[in-house]
Amino acid sequence: xxxxxxxxxxxxxxxxxxxxxxxxxxxxxxxxxxxxxxxxxxxxxxxxxxxxxxxxxxxxxxxxxxxxxxxxxxxxxxxxxxxxxxxxxxxxxxxxxxxxxxxxxxxxxxxxxxxxxxxxxxxxxxxxxxxxxxxxxxxxxxxxxxxxxxxxxxxxxxxxxxxxxxxxxxxxxxxxxxxxxxxxxxxxxxxxxxxxxxxxxxxxxxxxxxxxxxxxxxxxxxxxxxxxxxxxxxxxxxxxxxxxxxxxxxxxxxxxxxxxxxxxxxxxxxxxxxxxxxxxxxxxxxxxxxxxxxxxxxxxxxxxxxxxxxxxxxxxxxxxx
Amino acid sequence: xxxxxxxxxxxxxxxxxxxxxxxxxxxxxxxxxxxxxxxxxxxxxxxxxxxxxxxxxxxxxxxxxxxxxxxxxxxxxxxxxxxxxxxxxxxxxxxxxxxxxxxxxxxxxxxxxxxxxxxxxxxxxxxxxxxxxxxxxxxxxxxxxxxxxxxxxxxxxxxxxxxxxxxxxxxxxxxxxxxxxxxxxxxxxxxxxxxxxxxxxxxxxxxxxxxxxxxxxxxxxxxxxxxxxxxxxxxxxxxxxxxxxxxxxxxxxxxxxxxxxxxxxxxxxxxxxxxxxxxxxxxxxxxxxxxxxxxxxxxxxxxxxxxxxxxxxxxxxxxxx
Numbered sequence: 001x002x003x004x005x006x007x008x009x010x011x012x013x014x015x016x017x018x019x020x021x022x023x024x025x026x027x028x029x030x031x032x033x034x035x036x037x038x039x040x041x042x043x044x045x046x047x048x049x050x051x052x053x054x055x056x057x058x059x060x061x062x063x064x065x066x067x068x069x070x071x072x073x074x075x076x077x078x079x080x081x082x083x084x085x086x087x088x089x090x091x092x093x094x095x096x097x098x099x100x101x102x103x104x105x106x107x108x109x110x111x112x113x114x115x116x117x118x119x120x121x122x123x124x125x126x127x128x129x130x131x132x133x134x135x136x137x138x139x140x141x142x143x144x145x146x147x148x149x150x151x152x153x154x155x156x157x158x159x160x161x162x163x164x165x166x167x168x169x170x171x172x173x174x175x176x177x178x179x180x181x182x183x184x185x186x187x188x189x190x191x192x193x194x195x196x197x198x199x200x201x202x203x204x205x206x207x208x209x210x211x212x213x214x215x216x217x218x219x220x221x222x223x224x225x226x227x228x229x230x231x232x233x234x235x236x237x238x239x240x241x242x243x244x245x246x247x248x249x250x251x252x253x254x255x256x257x258x259x260x261x262x263x264x265x266x267x268x269x270x271x272x273x274x275x276x277x278x279x280x281x282x283x284x285x286x287x288x289x290x291x292x293x294x295x296x297x298x299x300x301x302x303x304x305x306x307x308x309x310x311x312x313x314x315x316x317x318x319x320x321x
Numbered sequence: 322x323x324x325x326x327x328x329x330x331x332x333x334x335x336x337x338x339x340x341x342x343x344x345x346x347x348x349x350x351x352x353x354x355x356x357x358x359x360x361x362x363x364x365x366x367x368x369x370x371x372x373x374x375x376x377x378x379x380x381x382x383x384x385x386x387x388x389x390x391x392x393x394x395x396x397x398x399x400x401x402x403x404x405x406x407x408x409x410x411x412x413x414x415x416x417x418x419x420x421x422x423x424x425x426x427x428x429x430x431x432x433x434x435x436x437x438x439x440x441x442x443x444x445x446x447x448x449x450x451x452x453x454x455x456x457x458x459x460x461x462x463x464x465x466x467x468x469x470x471x472x473x474x475x476x477x478x479x480x481x482x483x484x485x486x487x488x489x490x491x492x493x494x495x496x497x498x499x500x501x502x503x504x505x506x507x508x509x510x511x512x513x514x515x516x517x518x519x520x521x522x523x524x525x526x527x528x529x530x531x532x533x534x535x536x537x538x539x540x541x542x543x544x545x546x547x548x549x550x551x552x553x554x555x556x557x558x559x560x561x562x563x564x565x566x567x568x569x570x571x572x573x574x575x576x577x578x579x580x581x582x583x584x585x586x587x588x589x590x591x592x593x594x595x596x597x598x599x600x601x602x603x604x605x606x607x608x609x610x611x612x613x614x615x616x617x618x619x620x621x622x623x624x625x626x627x628x629x630x631x632x633x634x635x636x637x638x639x640x641x642x
Contacts, residue, residue, distance in 0.1 A: 024362055028547075029466050030399035030531050031364035031457070041345055042363055043352035044440065046408040046454060050447035078351035087367040089410070089452040119365065122452070126371035131410040131443070131452040133367060136352070145350050210351050226349075 165259025
């Protein structure tokens, strides 16, 4: 038996690969079999992370396992899907038992936090690269898409913005910091918690939704384009965590607008549903409104238009090419 | 817009990404939405192909597109699943328009032949690597697994064996040949046709099934282990294509036993169903029988046990590490 066959058996025995609701057949046959509930559609999303492009080659494998699954699961949250399962395609230069043990540990932690079961995948030799495909279920017709926003809807986000990109100088070793603020940002980078419960709560309420991976401005541009309207963002309303302000200083706003890697939901909501939202999700914040028109407009506290910072910030993120 | 965003739009406009039955939402949102029919389970399988490991770096991208999807779709055939959709995660060193156009053409050809719609994926920069995840549906409880074979069942294969590995010396440029035999073997390597219709016909008939990717002996070992019995293979019954005999000579038998990359179905069938099988699938061949015991036994025309050739043949195949 080759070392890669051993890896396959190792993952098949991992805690996250055990029996789970909605999984009729897991690892070990030609296919896994998923059993969505009656009247449910299956939501599917795929994300690839490449060493040296989306994460540093030498990063902690346990953190990498957490992050890889969190990034993928965030797309389920964005559709309002209930998590079911995932597959892991892993290309590795060699089989290093310590690396694998740590990676599987981080992966299993995030899988348990998200309620996702590992049902299959592939293990191959080559330059380090991970492709995760996640599966969730959502009642037919209730998935949150990007195209339903209406003028007058409020533009909301599920929590603080910019933490992930604010952590990057720490991740890359360009900035050295310790203490609570650094720990907070690093945790937000390596283990962002997909807003799965919020996404499911928003079914039938939000008119459009997505998760912020490319950066607030770019992602709001996706909603604006798909819905055929404009989104006006009030810069002063952006929720910036104290840790981000402390470590990124005057760059905090740029992190929130363009940094990406937030994995918070951004969504549009009819104004009459705002009290219900804030009662259930006090960390959610209104940052603007949908209007007739097109594109994303940024305004200051006096309602004046601001030229947005240039996007396309180079980073180790899920959206990096 | 970056070159990789252009690639994403390019694939979103490809023929294989258009509307299809069972696909409620395709490329362009956070997730795709699949809608299996009532009473259906969703079959899922993931395969990764790495340049320099599973295919030569310089291979024809159109052929690579065909092969990558065929290899993945063969797992749906092995479960008796009806094809629905697939995702493509593609890591590329650069965006080369001619390469991409040819790859997408080959991919779309195989997608049309298989009845699979492209519903999502990811495009990232890095060493060339492809991960495809395929989706099919199968009525609940009717999927073909590896574990139901019973003593007395016939062991059958869906057609000629060894063609894929017999083609390898041609693929790798170690052997130069032209004419019909070479063309046949190269077509079998680059565009194996997943036996999707045969797999669906076998629902409720075959007691166990898989597709031969690792080689006949290794894969029959999987059925034997999962079903808790022995499989006896009669070497003289192995279907060897004339083209394979012509080009591989005395190595043809080893190709059939251990070469891998066949993507034919191997399955066990109660003997009373053999006439129905051969009436519908004349290219199917009985090659042995299931017995009490364990492991795979190889016998010659006189019923004498033969020592199987060593497996683990190094090759560019989907099963290579």
